[in-house]
Amino acid sequence: MRTSVRAGGRVVAAAGVLACIVVATLAASILAPGDPRAITGLPVHSPDAAHPLGTNEVGQDLLAVWLHGGRISLLVGFLAALLSTATSGAVGMLSVTWRPARVPLLALTEVFLAIPGLLILVLILVITGPGTGRLILALALVGWPAFARIIRAQTLIAVRRDHVQAARALGATDVRIAWTCLLPEIAPLLFTKFLLTVRWAMLMEAALGLMGLGDPSRPSWGSMLGGAFSYPLLFLGDAWRWWALPPALAIAVTTVALSALTPGRATRAMADTPAMSEKREQRRQTVRARLPFAVRDEYSR
Amino acid sequence: MTGLRAHLARYLVLLAVVVVVTFFLPRLLPGSPLSGAIAGSGLAALPSATLDRLREGYDLNRPMREQFVRYLRRLGQGDLGRSISTHRPVSVLIAERLPWTAGLVGFAIAAAALAGLAMGTWSAMRPGSRTAQAAGMLVIGLGALPEFLIAMGCIIVFGVRWRLFPTGGGMTPFGGGGAARWLADVAWHAALPAVTLVAALVPVFVLVSRNALAPVMDAPFLVVARAKGLRTRRILWHAWRNAMSPVLTLTGLRLAALVTGVVVVERVFAYPGIGMLLFEAVARRDYPVIQGVVLVSSIAVLTVVFFLEMLAYALDPRVREPG
Numbered sequence: 178m179r180t181s182v183r184a185g186g187r188v189v190a191a192a193g194v195l196a197c198i199v200v201a202t203l204a205a206s207i208l209a210p211g212d213p214r215a216i217t218g219l220p221v222h223s224p225d226a227a228h229p230l231g232t233n234e235v236g237q238d239l240l241a242v243w244l245h246g247g248r249i250s251l252l253v254g255f256l257a258a259l260l261s262t263a264t265s266g267a268v269g270m271l272s273v274t275w276r277p278a279r280v281p282l283l284a285l286t287e288v289f290l291a292i293p294g295l296l297i298l299v300l301i302l303v304i305t306g307p308g309t310g311r312l313i314l315a316l317a318l319v320g321w322p323a324f325a326r327i328i329r330a331q332t333l334i335a336v337r338r339d340h341v342q343a344a345r346a347l348g349a350t351d352v353r354i355a356w357t358c359l360l361p362e363i364a365p366l367l368f369t370k371f372l373l374t375v376r377w378a379m380l381m382e383a384a385l386g387l388m389g390l391g392d393p394s395r396p397s398w399g400s401m402l403g404g405a406f407s408y409p410l411l412f413l414g415d416a417w418r419w420w421a422l423p424p425a426l427a428i429a430v431t432t433v434a435l436s437a438l439t440p441g442r443a444t445r446a447m448a449d450t451p452a453m454s455e456k457r458e459q460r461r462q463t464v465r466a467r468l469p470f471a472v473r474d475e476y477s478r
Numbered sequence: 479m480t481g482l483r484a485h486l487a488r489y490l491v492l493l494a495v496v497v498v499v500t501f502f503l504p505r506l507l508p509g510s511p512l513s514g515a516i517a518g519s520g521l522a523a524l525p526s527a528t529l530d531r532l533r534e535g536y537d538l539n540r541p542m543r544e545q546f547v548r549y550l551r552r553l554g555q556g557d558l559g560r561s562i563s564t565h566r567p568v569s570v571l572i573a574e575r576l577p578w579t580a581g582l583v584g585f586a587i588a589a590a591a592l593a594g595l596a597m598g599t600w601s602a603m604r605p606g607s608r609t610a611q612a613a614g615m616l617v618i619g620l621g622a623l624p625e626f627l628i629a630m631g632c633i634i635v636f637g638v639r640w641r642l643f644p645t646g647g648g649m650t651p652f653g654g655g656g657a658a659r660w661l662a663d664v665a666w667h668a669a670l671p672a673v674t675l676v677a678a679l680v681p682v683f684v685l686v687s688r689n690a691l692a693p694v695m696d697a698p699f700l701v702v703a704r705a706k707g708l709r710t711r712r713i714l715w716h717a718w719r720n721a722m723s724p725v726l727t728l729t730g731l732r733l734a735a736l737v738t739g740v741v742v743v744e745r746v747f748a749y750p751g752i753g754m755l756l757f758e759a760v761a762r763r764d765y766p767v768i769q770g771v772v773l774v775s776s777i778a779v780l781t782v783v784f785f786l787e788m789l790a791y792a793l794d795p796r797v798r799e800p801g
Contacts, residue, residue, distance in 0.1 A: 291492045292499065293737035293779055296772040300500070303760060303768055304507045380624055384738050387626065387745050389761050402626065406746060412638050412645055417630070425627050433622045 191437035198431055202247035209241035213396055221408065221416060230419045233404055242396045243423045249397035250428070253313055253382050258374035260317035261324075266367050268321065269328025270359055273336055274351055282325075289322035295384060302390045309392045312385065316378045324370045328363055335362040369439055376435040383428050398424040482791065489784040493777060500773045501549055504765075505542065536766070558773070559766035561759075568770035571755060576774075578648055579751030582668055583740055586675035587729060593676070594683020595721065599714060601684070602691035614688070621681030625739045629674045629746040636670060643669045646748035671747045678739055679732070686728050690721040723794035730783040730790075737775060 201208070211217070218232040225231075230239035272282040289297075301315045335341065341358045349357075379398075385391065386399020387406060405411055405421035524532075530539070536559070537545045552559070558568035597617070604610040637645035644650075649663050694700060694717055703713045744753030752771055759767035 287492070288495050288499065290734070291780060292496055292772075292776045293734045295738040295741060296775060297503070299756065299760060299768065300504060300772050301507060303763060303765065304504045381738070383624065383626065384742050387742055388757055412633055417634070421630060425624075425630055429624055429627045432624060433619075436622050 187437050188440075191434040194430060194434040195438065198247065198427070198434075199251065202244055202251060205241070205244035205248060209238065209244050211238075211241060213237060213241040213245040214394075215241075221410075223415075224419050230423060231416075233401075233420065234408055237396075239401070239420060239423070242401055243398070243427070246396040246398050246401050246424065247427060249309060249392070249395050250379055250382055250399060251431070253309065253316070253397065254375040254379040254431075256313045257316035257320060257378040258371050260313070261320035261374055261378075262367055262371045264317065265321035265323075265325040265370060266328055266360075266363065268325040270332050270355055270363070272325070272329050273332040274355055274359070283329075286322040286325050289319065294319040295381065298381060298385060299388060299390065302385065307385075307390045307392050309395050309397075312382065312392065316381060319381075320374050320377060324366075324374075328366060328370075331363050331366055332359055335359050338362075365440070372435055372439045376432045379428060379432055379435075383424075398428050402428075482788075485784070485787060485791070489780065492780055496773065496776045496780065497550075497553065500769060500776070501546060504769065505545075558770040561767050562764045563762045564764075568766050571767060572752065572770055572774050575750060575752045575755045578749065579740060579744070579753065582671055582675065582744075582749065582751060583736070585668075586672050586679060587736075589672070590676045590679035591683050591725060591729065594680050595687045595718070595725065597680070597684045598687030598721070599691060599718075601688045602695055602717075605692065605695070614685070617681040617684045620677065621685075623678075625674060625678045625742045626746055628677050629670075629743055632670045632674050633746075636673075643667075645670070648750040668749070671743050671749050674743050674747075675736075675739060679736070682728065682732060683725065686724050687721045690724045691717055694720045719793075723790040723796065726786050726790040726793070730786040733779050733783055737779065 205213075214237060216236040217238050218228055218236045220232060220234050220236045222228060222232040222236070228238050228240065230243060233239055233242065268282050268286065271278050272286075273279075297319050298315050301318075302311065305311050305315075335358070338358075341354060344354050344358055382391075382397060382399040383402055384399070386397060386401070386403040389403055389407070391397055391400025391403050393400075401424040402421060405417065405424070408416065408420070411417050411421060533539050537548055540548070556569055558572070560567055561571060564571075597613070601610040601614060633645045636642045644667050648667050649660070650667075653660065653663050655663075700713060700717060703716055740751070741753035741756060743749065744751045745757045748754060752775060756768065756771045758764075759771065
């Protein structure tokens with residue numbers, strides 16, 4: 178079993194790694210001054226003194242693209258996770274506290290879960306055209322449903338607690354109850370959801386970049402990866418070392434650190450959520466209780 | 479049997495919803511199905527009369543309700559429209575690519591489930607063992623890696639360094655030879671994509687089968703089985719029945735997430751499956767193909783999940799009567 182000391186060490190290490198990555202991308206303008214989109218060299222040039230990571234197919238400095246792209250990737254992950262966490266929290270709580278909303282919200286959740294997320298994202302970005310802002314909104318739209326369900330389960334339990342009953346008896350309004358009694362109960366879950374969704378959003382950003390749906394006007398790790406894999410000679414020379422490997426490693430390290438940071442206790446609380454009213458939910462919960470952490474984060478976005 | 483009927487009803491409703499959503503979502507968003515293609519391919523330079531005729535060809539000039547009715551009628555006939563760039567029917571394009579993806583994914587899931595069950599059993603039979611714990615940590619670590627990194631590792635080690643496998647494509651062009659040669663060639667090309675998918679899937683299966691087996695390993699019925707002197711094989715047979723339904727349910731749950739993995743892996747290895755078709759269609763902003771791929775893959779995922787749930791339902795009484 179994982180002891181608390183080791184868990185603490187793991188969290189500190191993960192937080193340290195994340196902090197380094199954030200600082201490096203924030204310092205992008207110092208480490209690699211100038212516009213990352215500027216064409217500063219010959220196309221697909223090996224690393225030299227002027228370009229420590231070489232250049233890409235149009236001659237942009239890859240170190241600058243990598244560092245500045247990290248900002249965009251992290252920003253996309255952070256904002257998409259923030260929006261979708263707020264949405265799943267609101268939907269999860271509203272579906273319990275506001276009766277007329279129950280059925281439509283549950284149906285909407287089910288529908289969003291039925292279509293694979295990446296396909297909805299591709300459809301949206303092809304129609305609206307790729308762009309960072311649209312990507313964030315689309316990710317937020319796709320990322321909320323699975324967790325809304327877990328929030329709902331937790332809210333159902335919280336609503337039955339004595340202090341909620343007491344507050345109701347004292348005449349507290351629904352809004353007040355939701356804010357002061359229910360929100361504190363689900364806050365740890367929301368935090369977990371947030372961390373897992375940052376991870377999920379960054380992986381999706383990478384997948385969409387590989388699909389060629391990265392924002393053409395703002396380089397990111399995903400679009401850098403997509404550009405590298407569009408270069409047919411990537412693995413014939415050693416172009417992959419300085420073109421594909423840096424963004425791939427950066428995404429991998431960030432996402433692994435994010436899953437290491439996710440508190441084990443909150444995920445366990447998620448697993449222990451008792452059965453809900455519907456039988457189907459009941460079964461899902463028993464299955465979920467048997468699933469380990471690494472699995473749960475995969476499908477709970 | 480009410481549970482079964484509810485299951486079927488739910489499946490059918492979701493199927494209908496997928497059809498409706500893939501039609502209306504693109505039409506409710508800013509931009510139009512053709513605008514991407516027009517902007518992307520320089521069609522904008524065409525005279526407006528031609529563009530108008532193009533829109534007419536895709537029914538985009540009609541009122542929404544009429545468009546939807548025509549879309550449904552065509553769908554009923556298996557007509558998904560025609561590709562903008564190649565003018566071939568979308569249903570044919572998808573039918574060409576579907577066997578590649580189905581073979582790859584089917585093999586990867588089966589291999590990952592078997593390997594995962596074996597490793598999970600191995601680890602569940604050794605509670606508290608240091609080796610099993612270390613292996614578990616290793617597996618979790620592997621599971622946290624994104625697919626494209628595993629794919630790159632495979633390409634670099636097996637394709638570039640050792641030159642054992644091709645790093646892309648589905649078969650040798652103009653390979654010739656008999657059916658056996660062709661099959662061997664296809665398997666050789668599918669090796670690295672399959673290994674990548676299996677490596678990405680195995681951890682999940684290991685953990686799930688371990689967590690399903692560990693609690694029953696010292697359950698009374700297995701103590702009795704052991705006391706009777708049954709062979710390990712027979713004992714495991716009893717224990718595995720407990721792991722079946724979580725593994726099945728998990729496969730279903732993973733399927734929607736697996737779509738991302740498959741698309742990425744096919745893209746990275748240029749493997750000629752549905753994911754690559756989607757990538758090519760996105761590159762050309764070939765909207766009818768994109769819509770067709772989204773519709774067909776969503777329906778495929780829904781259908782497989784439905785059958786897996788039915789299987790779990792048939793195999794495990796706990797699923798039939800929960801609680």
